[in-house]
Amino acid sequence: MAIAADCAACHTEPKNGLPYAGGYGIASPLGKIYSTNITPSKKYGIGNYTEDQFKKVLRNGIRSDGGYLYPAMPYTSYARLTDRDIQDLYAYFMNGVLPIDKAAPLTNLPFPFNIRISMWGWDLFFANAKPFVPDPMHSVIVNRGAYLALALGHCDTCHTPRNALMAEMPSQSMGGAALSSWYAPNITSSHTAGIGDWSAHDIALYLRTGDIPGKAQAAGPMAEAIEHSFQYLSASDIDALVAYIRQIPANDHTGPINSRQQAARDSYGHISYEDSTLRGALLESINRGEVLYDGACASCHQPTGQGSKDGYYPQLFHNTATGSVEPSDLVATVLNGVDRTIGEKHYFMPGFSKGSYAEHLSDADIADVSNYVFSRFGNPDIQITEHDVTRIRCGGAKPFLAEIGPYITPTLLAAGFLLLVSFILVIRKRLLRKATLF
Secondary structure, X not given: OOOOOOHHHHHEOOOOOOOOOEOOEEEEOOEEEEOOOOOOOOOOOOOOOOHHHHHHHHHHXXXXXXXXXXOOOOHHHHOOOOHHHHHHHHHHHHHOOOOXXXXXXXXXXXXXXXXHHHHHHHHHHXXXXXXXOOOXXXXXXXXXXXXXXXXXXXXXXXXXXXXXXXXXXXXXXXXXXXXXXXXXXOOOOOOOOOOOOOXXXXXXXXXXXXXXXXXXXXXXXXXXXXXXXXXXXXXXXXXXXXXXXXXXXXXXXXXXXXXXXXXOHHHOXXXXXXXXXXXXXXXXXXXXXXXXXXXXXXXXXXXXXXXXXXXXXXXXXXXXXXXXXXXXXXXXXXXXXXXXXXXXXXXXXXXXOOHHHHHOOOHHHHHHHXXXXXXXXXXXXXXXXXXXXXXXXXXXXXXXXXXXXXXXXXXXXXXXXXXXXXXXXXXXXXXXXXXXXX
C-alpha cells in the first residue's frame, strides 16, 4: 500500500536518505515544503499517533497536534482510501518501518502562507473527496484502476490543472498541468493533446520502465513515481491502471497552451543529417544552437537525433518531449538531467545547469540548443527565449496566489492603517459633536 501510494518518493531524501525520515524539499510556487519524518519514532516521527489520528492526516490533512497540512501532502487524494487500507497502512508504518530519531527541516513559507489555519478555509471549499465507491457503470478492472490512480497513486494531483487558488479543476481532470519546472502532460484519451494514440502496451511499458522506445521517456517527478512506486506494482495492478487511463474522457483543449497542440506529441520530427554539413563550415555561418548540439548532445543522441543503437539514449524525433507545445519538459530535462533506476538498469543524463557544464551552458545557450532540437527533431512552431529558460529554471510560471503573495502583507498593513485612521476620525467626530452640544 505504501509503495502504491508512493510515500517514499517524498518522505525519503533522494540521495542516500533514510527511509521515510523526511527532509525532502518539495518545490511549490509558494516556497519549499519539507516532508516530515513518518517513521514510528516517538520523538520525531509518528510513533505516538493513534489510528484515528493517522486517519485524520490522510483524510483531512490535520496532524495530531491539530496543525493543518499543506496539500503538497496529497490528502485530497488519500481521502478516497478505504478504512481497511488506512488500517493496513497504519499497521505497516507502526510495525514494518524502522524508527529513525532524526528531525526533518521545518517548512517556513512566507507570510501569510505560513499561517496554517488558513488551510481551514481552503479545505472547506476544495478538499471534498470521500472514500472511494466503485462506479457500477464501469468494470471491476476499471474501478480497480481508478482507485489505484486517484486514491493511492494521486495521479490527478499532478496531471490536473489548478485554479487561481491552486485547487484542482475537476472539469479538466488529467488534462495536463504545470508542476514547478516540469509539465505533467495531458493523459486523457485525446489523440492530439493527450495519449489517445498510445496502445495498452505503451502505457503499461511506460508505467513499468519509464521508457517507450521511439515515443516517450520519464524524467522529473514522473521518473520518481516510476522508480519508487509503479515499477513494483503487480501485472494485474498495471493492467487495471491501463484500463482506467484509456477510458478517461478526451480533453482536447486544456489551458491556453495545450489548446494549440495540433497533432500527437510523438508524431513530430524526423531524422536529420544537417549536422554533417557543419564539418568545415565557417563558425560565424552556423546557428549557435547547432554548434551547442554538436558539442553537448550529439555524442549521445547522435548527430542525426536517432539516439544510441541500444536505445539507452533516446531518439529525439517522434518524442513526446520535443513534439509538445509546452517546452518545459525538454528544457527541464536539459537543466536537471535524468537519474532513475528501474530494476537493475540505471538511466542517466547529466544536468547542464550544474557541475562542470554550468560554465558554458547559460540560459541563453539552453534556449538556443532547445530551439535547435525543436526545429530539427520536434515541433518547429516552438520558439523559446532566454527568459523562458530562466523562468523554468526558477520553478516555472507562478499561479495567481503566488504572484500576489508579496503584496498581501503591505495590503493588509495598508488596510489596517486605513481602518485605524477611519476609527480615529469617527471617534474624533463624535467627541467634537459632544463638545458642541455642551
